[in-house]
Amino acid sequence: QVQLVESGGGLVKPGGSLRLSCAASGFTFSDYYMSWIRQAPGKGLEWVSYISSSSSYTNYADSVKGRFTISRDNAKNSLYLQMNSLRAEDTAVYYCARKLTYDAFDIWGQGTMVTVSS
Amino acid sequence: DIQMTQSPSSVSASVGDRVTITCRASQGISSWLAWYQQKPGKAPKLLIYAASSLQSGVPSRFSGSGSGTDFTLTISSLQPEDFATYYCQQANSFTFGPGTKVDIK
Numbered sequence: 271q272v273q274l275v276e277s278g279g280g281l282v283k284p285g286g287s288l289r290l291s292c293a294a295s296g297f298t299f300s301d302y303y304m305s306w307i308r309q310a311p312g313k314g315l316e317w318v319s320y321i322s323s324s325s326s327y328t329n330y331a332d333s334v335k336g337r338f339t340i341s342r343d344n345a346k347n348s349l350y351l352q353m354n355s356l357r358a359e360d361t362a363v364y365y366c367a368r369k370l371t372y373d374a375f376d377i378w379g380q381g382t383m384v385t386v387s388s
Numbered sequence: 389d390i391q392m393t394q395s396p397s398s399v400s401a402s403v404g405d406r407v408t409i410t411c412r413a414s415q416g417i418s419s420w421l422a423w424y425q426q427k428p429g430k431a432p433k434l435l436i437y438a439a440s441s442l443q444s445g446v447p448s449r450f451s452g453s454g455s456g457t458d459f460t461l462t463i464s465s466l467q468p469e470d471f472a473t474y475y476c477q478q479a480n481s482f483t484f485g486p487g488t489k490v491d492i493k
Contacts, residue, residue: 305482307482314475314484314485314486314487315424315426315432315475315477315484315487316484317477317481317482317483317484320482365431365432370437372420372422372437372438372441372479373420373422373479373482374422374434374437374438374443374477374479375422375424375432375434375477376434376437376443378431378432378433379431380431381431
C-alpha cells in the first residue's frame with residue numbers, strides 16, 4: 271500500500287546536525303513533489319520545505335532557510351532532510367508528506383521525533 | 389506572508405451534532421485551501437482539498453466551502469471517531485491555521 275516511513279530522528283545538542291530520511295513505497299515516487307512538515311510538542315503544524323519531482327525546485331520556510339537542505343533520490347524512492355545548526359526551537363515531530371497538484375498533502379508518514387537539547 | 393486564523397479554537401459537541409469550523413486568510417487565496425484531521429499521536433489526515441473537494445475515502449458528512457478569504461469545514465452529523473483537532477492550510481506558502489479541537493460535550 272501507499273506508505274511513507276521516516277527515520278533518523280533523535281536527541282542532538284544545539285548547534286549539531288541530523289539527517290532525516292523518508293522511504294516511500296506503493297506509488298511512483300518520482301512523479302510527486304514531496305515535503306517536510308513539523309509539529310513542535312503540543313503545537314500546530316509548520317511546513318518546513320518542499321522539493322520538486324526531479325529535484326529542480328526547492329523551497330524552505332524562513333525559519334529553516336540556510337540551515338536545512340531537502341533532497342531526494344528517486345532511484346531509492348527516498349526523501350531526505352539535512353538539518354544543520356540545530357536550535358531548541360527545531361524540536362518537533364518531523365513528517366514527510368506527498369504533495370498533490372492542488373498543494374495539499376495527501377499521504378503522511380508516521381513522523382520522527384527530533385529533540386534539540388543540551 | 390499570508391496568515392491563517394481559525395475559529396473557534398475549540399468546540400464541545402455531542403454525537404449527531406452539526407459542527408462548523410471557520411478558517412480565514414489574511415489575503416485572498418482563491419480556492420487553494422485544504423483541511424486536515426489529526427488525532428493525538430497520529431499524523432494529519434487530508435479531508436478536503438481545493439476548498440471543497442472531498443479526498444477519496446473521506447466520509448461524505450465532511451464538506452468544505454468558501455473562496456477568497458473565508459472558508460468553512462462542516463461535519464454534518466458528528467461521529468465518535470470525529471473527535472480530533474482540525475487544521476486548515478493555504479497553498480500559497482503552505483501556512484497552516486492554529487487548529488480547532490473538537491471534543492466531547
